[in-house]
Amino acid sequence: MQPSPALIDEPPSETPSPRQQAVLDAALALMVEGNDPLTMDAVARRASCSKETLYKWFGDRDGLLTATVRWQASRVHAGRYEVSGLDATTLRENLLDFAESWLAVIGSRTSVALNRIAIAEAGSRRSNLGGIVLANGRFAIGERVKPVLEAGRAAGLLAFEDSEAAFRTFFGLVGRDIQIRLLLGDALDLDAAGIRSDAARAVEQFLALYGRAKP
Amino acid sequence: MQPSPALIDEPPSETPSPRQQAVLDAALALMVEGNDPLTMDAVARRASCSKETLYKWFGDRDGLLTATVRWQASRVHAGRYEVSGLDATTLRENLLDFAESWLAVIGSRTSVALNRIAIAEAGSRRSNLGGIVLANGRFAIGERVKPVLEAGRAAGLLAFEDSEAAFRTFFGLVGRDIQIRLLLGDALDLDAAGIRSDAARAVEQFLALYGRAKP
DNA sequence: CGGGAGGCGTACCGTACGGTACGGTACGGA
DNA sequence: TCCGTACCGTACCGTACGGTACGCCTCCCG
Numbered sequence: 207m208q209p210s211p212a213l214i215d216e217p218p219s220e221t222p223s224p225r226q227q228a229v230l231d232a233a234l235a236l237m238v239e240g241n242d243p244l245t246m247d248a249v250a251r252r253a254s255c256s257k258e259t260l261y262k263w264f265g266d267r268d269g270l271l272t273a274t275v276r277w278q279a280s281r282v283h284a285g286r287y288e289v290s291g292l293d294a295t296t297l298r299e300n301l302l303d304f305a306e307s308w309l310a311v312i313g314s315r316t317s318v319a320l321n322r323i324a325i326a327e328a329g330s331r332r333s334n335l336g337g338i339v340l341a342n343g344r345f346a347i348g349e350r351v352k353p354v355l356e357a358g359r360a361a362g363l364l365a366f367e368d369s370e371a372a373f374r375t376f377f378g379l380v381g382r383d384i385q386i387r388l389l390l391g392d393a394l395d396l397d398a399a400g401i402r403s404d405a406a407r408a409v410e411q412f413l414a415l416y417g418r419a420k421p
Numbered sequence: 422m423q424p425s426p427a428l429i430d431e432p433p434s435e436t437p438s439p440r441q442q443a444v445l446d447a448a449l450a451l452m453v454e455g456n457d458p459l460t461m462d463a464v465a466r467r468a469s470c471s472k473e474t475l476y477k478w479f480g481d482r483d484g485l486l487t488a489t490v491r492w493q494a495s496r497v498h499a500g501r502y503e504v505s506g507l508d509a510t511t512l513r514e515n516l517l518d519f520a521e522s523w524l525a526v527i528g529s530r531t532s533v534a535l536n537r538i539a540i541a542e543a544g545s546r547r548s549n550l551g552g553i554v555l556a557n558g559r560f561a562i563g564e565r566v567k568p569v570l571e572a573g574r575a576a577g578l579l580a581f582e583d584s585e586a587a588f589r590t591f592f593g594l595v596g597r598d599i600q601i602r603l604l605l606g607d608a609l610d611l612d613a614a615g616i617r618s619d620a621a622r623a624v625e626q627f628l629a630l631y632g633r634a635k636p
Numbered sequence: 637c638g639g640g641a642g643g644c645g646t647a648c649c650g651t652a653c654g655g656t657a658c659g660g661t662a663c664g665g666a
Numbered sequence: 667t668c669c670g671t672a673c674c675g676t677a678c679c680g681t682a683c684g685g686t687a688c689g690c691c692t693c694c695c696g
């Protein structure tokens with residue numbers, strides 16, 4: 207199953223200037239604090255800029271939101287790909303690393319706030335904020351994990367037919383009910399130790415399902 | 422891990438009158454259509470009642486939303502418990518049934534719309550709509566599935582220490598990325614056949630992880 | 637038949653918020 | 667020194683929406 211066409215990310219659109227980045231950071235900070243409903247006025251006040259500048263730079267509220275999501279996403283994408291010469295240990299470490307970083311992301315207040323806004327927007331307006339969040343979250347990590355899974359299969363460590371299906375199982379084992387509970391306001395705290403043990407459990411379960419003793 | 426105190430459902434509050442049920446159905450219909458932002462005026466128009474009546478019956482917008490969520494939940498809860506004399510086939514059937522009905526719920530437009538509103542509300546207001554949705558969704562099904570798992574363990578069919586943890590794994594295997602994708606607006610269609618095969622796969626994976634050949 | 641209650645439709649109020657206009661200031665180039 | 671540009675702060679406008687008030691109709695009960 208591929209991302210549907212509507213979710214393809216638009217051309218990256220040049221990176222914002224430092225001042226613009228400061229504005230976007232202000233918007234992020236407001237979202238994370240979550241007290242104000244992220245009004246344009248609040249962003250302008252927080253960033254010490256005028257609303258007119260906001261509209262000049264980002265067009266409208268939706269443009270600001272979109273730029274904010276992209277800006278945040280641009281800071282999260284930092285991954286190393288090590289798919290050549292994969293042995294069981296390396297595979298396990300790779301999966302563990304993905305699981306940990308994914309749990310850290312979905313557990314962060316930033317991610318929760320961003321997803322809440324995108325979900326709320328997806329229910330009403332025709333801004334594909336939701337599509338952008340999906341493209342930079344769920345689908346981005348899928349595209350990074352699947353090569354690892356396929357390398358594991360090529361090395362005889364994993365057995366599956368459809369890497370997308372295998373990844374979705376991995377995704378479910380890692381995330382379980384965490385994201386929906388956080389989004390709905392459950393006070394679920396994930397400390398670093400909890401994330402590590404959760405990730406380890408998910409990886410072991412995944413390997414139990416898809417692992418294959420090397421012949 | 423127990424539901425946090427904030428999520429305990431308030432006393433059931435007497436069932437709405439037929440006329441009130443019609444109003445709540447109108448609200449649900451509007452949410453599902455998703456074109457309007459669910460304004461009080463729209464509900465009143467759709468239900469052919471006056472806004473004043475809405476406020477008289479439900480107090481305020483939040484009360485209407487809460488009543489709507491409860492009303493919808495009251496229609497979904499219909500489960501049979503068969504935990505005595507569990508054999509492998511019955512266990513598998515029970516789990517399959519839970520998985521199928523859960524997938525049908527989270528895939529329904531009603532659930533998506535309701536969760537979107539609850540999530541949006543959880544980001545701002547202090548209404549625990551999110552808590553109510555969680556209590557009637559994720560936690561309600563957990564309380565129904567766990568006895569089945571424990572009966573399976575008592576019958577020597579399953580092996581686990583913590584039934585909550587086992588259930589969360591089951592939850593992840595069933596739901597995977599479906600709910601977050603739907604919430605974010607991905608056009609993921611789940612037909613009955615897809616739900617059946619998804620549920621079957623999840624159950625087999627769960628049994629592969631937690632099943633134990635009867636001694 | 638009279639009167640009260642419940643409820644519909646509509647008009648209205650206050651506020652919040654997206655978006656615009658405008659004056660004032662700092663700064664860089666001619 | 668003068669001018670244009672970019673931007674800040676603030677005032678302003680229009681609209682949408684939560685919540686309230688009121689007139690009128692219907693129906694039930696005496």
